[in-house]
Amino acid sequence: MNHSTPRTLSQKIRDTHLVTDTPGGAALVAIDRVFLHERTGASALKSMAAAGRKVRDPSRVFCVMDHIVDTRPGRGDQTLMPGGQDFITETRAAALAAGITLIDVNDPDQGITHVISTELGIVLPGMNLVAPDSHTCTQGAVGAAAWGIGSSEAEHAMATGVLRLEPARTMRVTFSGTLAPGVTAKDMALALIARHGAGGGAGHIVEFAGEAVRALDMEARMTLCNMATEFAAVTAIIAPDETTFAWLAGRRYAPAHFDDPYWRELHSDEGAVFDREIAIDAGAIAPMVTWGTSPEHAIAIDGVVPQGPPGAHAYIGLEPGQTLLGTPVDAAFIGSCTNARLSDLRRAAALLKGRQIAPSIRKALVVPGSSAIKRAAEAEGLDQVFTAAGFEWRESGCSLCFYAGGEGFPPGSRTISSTNRNFEGRQGPGIRTHIASPETVAASAIAGMIADPREIAA
Template identity: 80%
Template sequence: MTVQKAKTLFEKIWDAHHVADTATGASLIAVDRVFLHERTGAAALKSMAAAKRPVCDPARVFAVMDHIVDTRPGRGDGTLMEGGSAFITETRAAAKAAGITLFDVNDRDQGITHVISPELGIVLPGLTLVAPDSHTCTQGALGALAWGIGSSEAEHAMATGVLRLDRPKTMRVTYRGKLAPGVTAKDMVLALIAANGAGGGAGHVVEFAGEAVRALDIEARMTLCNMATEFAAMTGIIAPDARTFEYLADRRYAPENFDEPYWHTLRTDDGARFDREIEIDAAALAPMVSWGTSPEHAMPVDGTVPQGPPRAHDYIGLDAGAPLLGTPIDVAFIGSCTNARISDLRRAAAMLKGRHIAPSIRKALVVPGSSAVKRAAEAEGLDAIFTAAGFEWRASGCSLCFFAGGESFPEGSRTVSSTNRNFEGRQGPGIRTHIASPETVVASAIAGMIADPRELLVGN
């Protein structure tokens, strides 16, 4: 009698998609879904067309306008980025010629790739999904193996249905205990990166597990997996469960029998071994805020800035030993594939209701993660709460998660942002960015300075 080896969740999906081994020791892995966006999509599709290579299965390829598209009311193909309109029009033409599904600028299902793919049930448990975007790892929250690739790899996946990969190592990050009020998935992942470094997950698929992870709703799990790439991991993944199956019910691209028996096998077996294990006491975590030039430069909001690289201190304008609390800010931003889903907006609006941003705030924006999120928020009156409090209400897109040569914040601004990267210049030249949860963004916008969201929760 053969005893079957205990496998991790990653190993089960990898083995199910393994096609062959190459002479160099890499593997050919079948790719179930490919997602493109307008920043790189046209280049990949046009290159394939020039080489007379058709998309092998157009039904498995999707494209969206999200990276460069304007988010101001009444938008069209015009962009603030010089030459940006060409990315949009060329992607539209190339997608039509290739016969793939396109969610265009004003399509009702338009939105950020990693927001609309789960919303529509394009990503499903056990699938492999790739996109030319490092935050594709977000979609591992649904129990899929999803990772970011380059444009040439996107061409290869569309033309052949497979990609060549070196088998990654495995890591499990287990969050023991329960989160305290005011502490979120964003704080969980920032605490992980701060403690283990921005390169701590390099070469690994990271499975997030434990009581605190199981307690998260699906959208919060997406936030956790979203920043696996900031940990240098190939991807993040979470075992699907009843919450996952309920979330996927009746999604457009999900099967009618959405609760498939196979999905219930997608969990790490007892006794399966990981190359590395990390355990974190979730109950000890606090709201986190970044302070330097990397997500690893993050700390509890009520702490003092540690000693770091001189360039990080110069960039952020804070010395070692300085408190974060009370640092004046100029800008507040809620958006991105990290924290712009309907649950994020609901929590932020609940804290803002009846309050107003400080007079010192020069700009405050809310950019929903998808058109569906925008409609849902407006149906619930959340947009009215944001605008009454002094925030601008926008259409969906990546927006000021990153500076693409178009819209920016006032030069020299210090921002508190619900985005995923605080690199130098990420939100524009001379902009100092602190990344945090939407709750911390709201608390700071109201105070006009970096503030602890738990103080407002006490007030409620």
Template identity: 80%
Template sequence: MTQPRTLLAKIWDAHHVADTAAGATLIAIDRVFLHERTGASALKSLAAAGRPVLDPARVFAVMDHIVDTRPGRGDQTLMQGGQAFITETREAALAAGIRLFDVTDRDQGITHVISPELGIVLPGVTLVAPDSHTCTQGALGALAWGIGSSEAEHAMATGVLRLARPKTMRVTFKGRLSPGVTPKDMALTLLATHGAAGGSGYVVEFAGEAVGALDIEGRMTLCNMATEFAAMTGIIAPDEKTYAYLAGRRYAPATFDDPYWQTLRTDAGAVFDREIIIDASTIAPMVSWGTSPEHCVAIDGTVPQGPARAHEYIALDAGAPIKGTPIDAAFIGSCTNARLSDLRRAAAILRGRRVSPAIRKALVVPGSMAVKRAAEAEGLDKVFIDAGFEWRMSGCSLCFYAGGEGFEPGSRTISSTNRNFEGRQGPGIRTHIASPETVAASALAGAIADPRERLA
């Protein structure tokens, strides 16, 4: 009789190629995704070594990290030298024969947004990209994780990567979320409770009633934050919602009747190396206060005592209420919270209202050009513009400062992104990460605000 296995074990075993003498495992890689920040170097290095891409049909590239988000953008960027990253990636991708989603491609977007919406990521596959937020795609039941450029070269040339088997953790969110509470708040609660290093060395499987109740885009938000927990990746077992989401997408199969897909769940009785249980009904809207995603507090809470440097940078003292903290800028975007459902929820709060005069800059960056078109078809762009937000093109550059786009130095920003590191959004920028709803409510108030107060 076989032992009960975790979802990770099933995917791992299905992709096991060989064991190395040093105790690692060679794992077959189904998909590789590149972007222009590192894609050209990986492809050019591979070509210089005389090694072709083993299977070009399994490799994809996109312009998302350095490309500007300004309307009408092209190869020119605000980042000094940015154009070279774009043109060199284009040349290398075309030479290698891989599918490129170029700057003006109608399917251009952030890697972890376009891969699911095109059906490139599928349940049970292994997918890697030189980007730590590749873990987002674990929401579809895939084993997806971030790698370095040299590993990308190896995966493209050989179809395998050498890995030490990670430990397993299950984070169970029991019960249901309250109105106005989101998957972003679930992730930030986990980080605030168990620390930014709590998942180090683990693949984290998210489970429980609250997770099962999430739509697929909400699950992506939750898995996206697994890397902020220091986990190798996050993963959620696929279910009927998953297969319904993927049905009809360009790279998805016509049917999901392969027996392998039906096995992709953790068996009853399977043992994890660590278990965490969180009562979802107790979670409130969360917002960060310091310089790490673990520096988070409920919207009606006070700033706790933390590292002196964090207090100094964010300019908030222990004991200060986080709600009511004045802000200068608001940002809705990123691979965490820039999908259509995110924009719909934020727009519902903003509809018929105007941002506070205290807000010097408010921006919306859809996660993909497909999301942008869909939002415009629903009139969401008009809601944002009428409220005082700028409506941009898809890209990553306002989530992390790449030397080009950003906010005024010293601004305090409320942001739907995933990291509040020092300077993450520009020199001296003080970033508070939160859900799109909290960003929208705060933009209206000109200060960090509780989105539940804006719910109809």
């Protein structure tokens, strides 16, 4: 294999995992890790068993209960979602029968797939990881190739250890400069999507680069990569650096040290050519909030609603020319695989400390991204800050990031949320969602209306 030509990071990972090229340009590549969850895990494992196929290497396959589980204190297999218990019990039985690593409902390691994979060091720089979930791209923040796939593809990866990947174009998104105070990785992602559209990354592996990206801590990098699927990217990746290695070192499935020269080669070569380049001045980004029914319907928090699709205006109840600031909200949500890590909770709690949410807020929830994050937050007293302010403090899970037919917000609620999607009904039938950073959620909950976190923090 000729490596004299400068290569991108994603090309390097493809080359090290390549089994063979196939007619038409697709590649058959080795898969290092497969991660399942209970919404799709049982169907994949049961289908394999019915066909008489076994998991080729159970040590490489992990399964967690995160999507269907309730997040109410004292939870078990019972769920508010009709039939939810069946998802849990069937996945448990199938995972145990297959001999894979199961992280059960009340396991100390339980959490959202894309949170605990990095937290436990299951995904590492240079790996190929697949999971039947569109936000698997989150894990590219550690310098891995992380692919969201379907259940049938997960079966193939588990049975054979390889997977056929279609060719993808490459894109580099470079954020130059320095973020202003009060501006976060969530705002970076929403600014990108607003400027270039929800389909702007279609067919591309996106590498995030630049001074502003290198300045982000690991959890913020995960937020940025998480939102790449809302940009329609195939996946996203950030080159690992000393920040990455220090954060991962010594985690359960990670090495104690990253001193092998291999780790230092995981970056795009100087002179590597990308199919598309996008440059954004990070210093010009303000806190962002969505106004419509797509992540691309996002504007600076002090901006005015632009002209958009009539259906989006009708659903969200905002007309062109209206300001977002001061728009009343009924509910607030801090959680999801996008923004439920410890640093997210710390920043939101810093604004809420000594304050109360507005009486008009009918429901306010904090759902930590993992059980470990929940314990760490409690050790710091963050749970007490949230509950004193009027938020409910929950167990870890995907609760109300997407509506699965169980718990919901009060009918007709306008919600300010740290999640990743504001599609019609995403958080429940008729629920109107504005996505923003955890700080903006906290500020808006205090005000009872969409509010600028910079004003409260001042």
